[in-house]
Amino acid sequence: MGEFDLIARHFTRPARRAALGVGDDCALLAPAPGMQLAISSDMLVEGRHFFAGTDPEALGHKALAVNLSDLAACGARPLAFTLALALPQADDAWLAAFARGLLTLADAHGCELIGGDTTAGPLNICITVFGEVPPGDALRRSGARPGDDLWVSGSPGQARLALGALRGEWALADAALAALRPRLERTTPRVALGLALRGIASSAIDISDGLLGDLRHVLDRSRAGATVYAEDATLLIASNAHTQSAGGNFYTDLFATISHKTLQQCVLAGGDDYELLFTAAPAQRAAIEAAGQHADTRVTRIGQITSAPGLRVVDAQGAALAERFASFDHFA
Numbered sequence: 001m002g003e004f005d006l007i008a009r010h011f012t013r014p015a016r017r018a019a020l021g022v023g024d025d026c027a028l029l030a031p032a033p034g035m036q037l038a039i040s041s042d043m044l045v046e047g048r049h050f051f052a053g054t055d056p057e058a059l060g061h062k063a064l065a066v067n068l069s070d071l072a073a074c075g076a077r078p079l080a081f082t083l084a085l086a087l088p089q090a091d092d093a094w095l096a097a098f099a100r101g102l103l104t105l106a107d108a109h110g111c112e113l114i115g116g117d118t119t120a121g122p123l124n125i126c127i128t129v130f131g132e133v134p135p136g137d138a139l140r141r142s143g144a145r146p147g148d149d150l151w152v153s154g155s156p157g158q159a160r161l162a163l164g165a166l167r168g169e170w171a172l173a174d175a176a177l178a179a180l181r182p183r184l185e186r187t188t189p190r191v192a193l194g195l196a197l198r199g200i201a202s203s204a205i206d207i208s209d210g211l212l213g214d215l216r217h218v219l220d221r222s223r224a225g226a227t228v229y230a231e232d233a234t235l236l237i238a239s240n241a242h243t244q245s246a247g248g249n250f251y252t253d254l255f256a257t258i259s260h261k262t263l264q265q266c267v268l269a270g271g272d273d274y275e276l277l278f279t280a281a282p283a284q285r286a287a288i289e290a291a292g293q294h295a296d297t298r299v300t301r302i303g304q305i306t307s308a309p310g311l312r313v314v315d316a317q318g319a320a321l322a323e324r325f326a327s328f329d330h331f332a
Contacts, residue, residue: 006090006118010099011083016112027114029080035132038076042066046123050185051166056094058185059125060101065187066208067129068109069274072194073206075139076131078109083116086124109191139197139204139278144222148202148279150303151288153190156211157237157263158183160270170258187274193299196291197278204278210269212325214277216311228303231316234264236300261323268313269325279305 031037044063046052064081071078083102087095106113111129162180165172172180190206197204203222205214212228219226280288285301292299306312313321 006095009092010095011113011116027080027082029114029130031079031132034134036135036138037079038071038074038131038133038138039128040067040070040074041126041128042070043124043126054185056097057101060098060103061105061186062101063125063127064102064105064111064129065189066274067127068105068111068189068191069187069206069208071129071131072189072191073139073204073276074131074133075137075194075198075201075204076133077195078111078191079130079132080112080114081106081127081129082114084124084126084128085116085118086121087118088121088123109189133198137198139194139201140221141203141205141218142221143201143203144218144224144226144279144305145202145281146224146305146307147282148305149282149285149288149301150215150226150228150277150279150305151201151299152207152211152233152236152275152277152302153193153292153297153299154188154273154275155183155236155238155298156207156233156273156275157267157270159187159272159274160266161237161258161263163270163272164262164266170262172257176257184272187272189274190276190295190297192295193276193291193297196294197276197280197288200284200287200291201278201280204276207273207275207277208271210271210325211273211277212268212311212313213271218277218279219305219309219311222305223309225306225309225311226303227306227312227314228268229316230264230268230313230321232300233302234260234267236298236302237263237267264321264323265325 044050050059050062067081068078103113158180161172162177162184164170165177194204203218205218207214211233215226215228288299313325315321
């Protein structure tokens with residue numbers, strides 16, 4: 001199967017927004033009148049971002065999901081994406097499963113594949129995604145203000161907990177790992193929440209490298225500090241209604257087998273969650289709760305933005321934690 005046969009068989013679909021389809025070297029894409037384009041790229045490399053032998057359908061899903069998460073953090077509606085794919089070999093069964101995971105998620109968000117590139121080489125997936133947002137409505141990292149509440153969506157830390165179990169760093173019961181593994185391999189991009197937060201949140205970022213590490217980007221751009229309530233954040237790792245282990249309560253089972261310190265590290269520094277971390281004025285609390293309900297996504301206050309620079313992580317008594325929470329760094 002040659003390069004163009006591969007594209008025709010697995011990735012060519014009827015054009016909707018792309019005037020030329022996927023057959024030209026350039027795509028023509030126009031946002032709706034009066035809209036700005038939001039653009040983001042992410043690369044996934046085998047052995048660095050995912051295990052060799054990862055289920056290709058899950059991999060196709062995640063490759064697009066991490067890009068859609070960037071649009072969610074901007075408050076942008078997905079439009080289209082390109083796919084650059086390096087393959088060790090043209091394996092038809094692998095490609096069929098990969099395309100199924102990729103395009104099922106794309107269809108769920110109305111996001112059209114409009115072009116890209118394929119080549120032979122070590123497995124590497126690079127997606128560039130395009131979205132649209134009204135001018136002035138984009139969520140940015142630079143808008144946090146002293147006194148704002150700090151919020152997070154979902155249950156951060158679960159992806160890192162699953163990763164640690166797969167690496168052999170700690171043991172999880174089979175039922176617990178089965179409940180957590182989709183948080184690592186089938187990320188849920190919070191697109192609906194991002195759209196609902198437009199005009200409400202003062203800043204936003206998605207959690208890819210770790211909650212505290214990504215929060216520092218917001219603080220740097222906003223020239224502000226923050227206090228994070230570690231206990232409130234840590235409780236979220238085991239509070240998702242979908243993570244019930246067979247024969248027991250997931251919360252109880254998890255805390256009986258994994259140390260509290262490990263759970264804190266997973267939540268505050270783990271990464272790969274692709275949840276939204278965002279700020280908003282206290283007057284917006286009811287609106288934030290309503291946005292979460294509208295998007296069918298849990299939202300929880302875990303801290304506050306401060307005028308004093310720096311990031312403080314405190315326990316339930318307000319005492320600063322001594323632990324170091326180092327987020328992921330590709331070149332560390």
